[in-house]
Amino acid sequence: MSLYTAASLKAELNDRGWRLTPQRQTILQVFQNLARGKHLSAEELHDLLQGEGEQISLSTIYRTLKLMARMGLLRELELAEGHKHYEINQPYPYHHHHLLCVRCNKTIEFKNDTILKIGSKQAKKDGFHLLDCQLTIHAICPSCQRALLPV
Amino acid sequence: MSLYTAASLKAELNDRGWRLTPQRQTILQVFQNLARGKHLSAEELHDLLQGEGEQISLSTIYRTLKLMARMGLLRELELAEGHKHYEINQPYPYHHHHLLCVRCNKTIEFKNDTILKIGSKQAKKDGFHLLDCQLTIHAICPSCQRALLPV
DNA sequence: TCGTTATTAAATATTATTCGCAATAATACA
DNA sequence: TGTATTATTGCGAATAATATTTAATAACGA
Ligand SMILES: [Mn+2]
Ligand SMILES: [Mn+2]
Ligand SMILES: [Zn+2]
Ligand SMILES: [Zn+2]
Secondary structure (H helix, E strand, O other): OOOOOHHHHHHHHHOOOOOOOHHHHHHHHHHHHOOOOOOEOHHHHHHHHHHOOOOOOHHHHHHHHHHHHHHOOEEEEEEEOOEEEEEEOOOHHHOOEEEEEOOOOOEEEEOOHHHHHHHHHHHHHOOOEEEEEEEEEEEEOHHHHHOOOOO | OOOOOHHHHHHHHHHOOOOOOHHHHHHHHHHHHOOOOOOEOHHHHHHHHHHOOOOOOHHHHHHHHHHHHHHOOEEEEEEEOOEEEEEEOOOHHHOOEEEEEOOOOOEEEEOOHHHHHHHHHHHHHOOOEEEEEEEEEEEEOHHHHHOOOOO
8 A cells, every 4th residue: 555665755756856854754654644535735734743743844845745746646636625635646446536516525536447547548649747637526516406506 | 619698698697696797798708709728817817808908807707707617607727836727618529628737737638528428427426416527637748758857 | 974955944925816895787576 | 667685896905825035954975
């Protein structure tokens, strides 16, 4: 399950002229141990770390999340109005997608192997190097449908 | 092509206790006439309208974009860091997806009928009312691959 | 072990988006 | 067709997520 060890993360970083820091290691650790279906915002990650006694500045958290998303280690998700959420980017058997209620932000994860295949094929066709591939279904959940009208 | 006339937009709005205003009509008009492959941010739409002599406040633009996205008339896309883009939400034959370079934001549109089917099926299965279904492929384009390292 | 330089924490800046409000105008209905 | 109701607008101000600047620190390669 745990794709990156300290050593492999270091290699991945050093390859690009970057450095392995305790902060980066800790943050990746958190995402690797996060329960399935959980997603964290920068703020939430900050709070979680504080709770564990880890003192990592919010700036560093923002920088690290962005860096790791661009490396393909994390997925950057738009699951709520106003801020991003992150989760570990897992390959094939764990790869999944999101069904989202635009009113209450209820999120359901689902798997579908076809989508990743389509995405990989398309990226390859255009010569892009694939980082992530995410289907987001914007919809209205059953309970929000019942609670009619109000936006 | 033009899915909504003034009359049908009015009906759609009034059904929910909302009103048809010249501003809403104008904004939907712009998106319906937008060239294939073009996406607009709130700011860009504002500038475009100004250029045409239409004076619609930025507040109204933000409100309208959000409203229409939640109605399913527009698609809200995350194609760049920091701000959203919008396009008209077209059904089946025009429905498409995006391949995006996370470094330079180069965007390629592509079609795939399977994805919409998967999305519809999943939404139905969970009792959600589908608004939009978008596959976003995060990747690195060929020229950014060549321009190595720099983030 | 040392020098170089990427990274950090903290404070500050930026900027997309929202909100409060008073004025206006779309709609329902008499 | 006129009137009352209230959703919507434009403006300015507020908010909040994220970026940036800086000096101090600490990884890394030699
Ligand atoms: Mn997920
Ligand atoms: Mn598009
Ligand atoms: Zn809901
Ligand atoms: Zn690029």
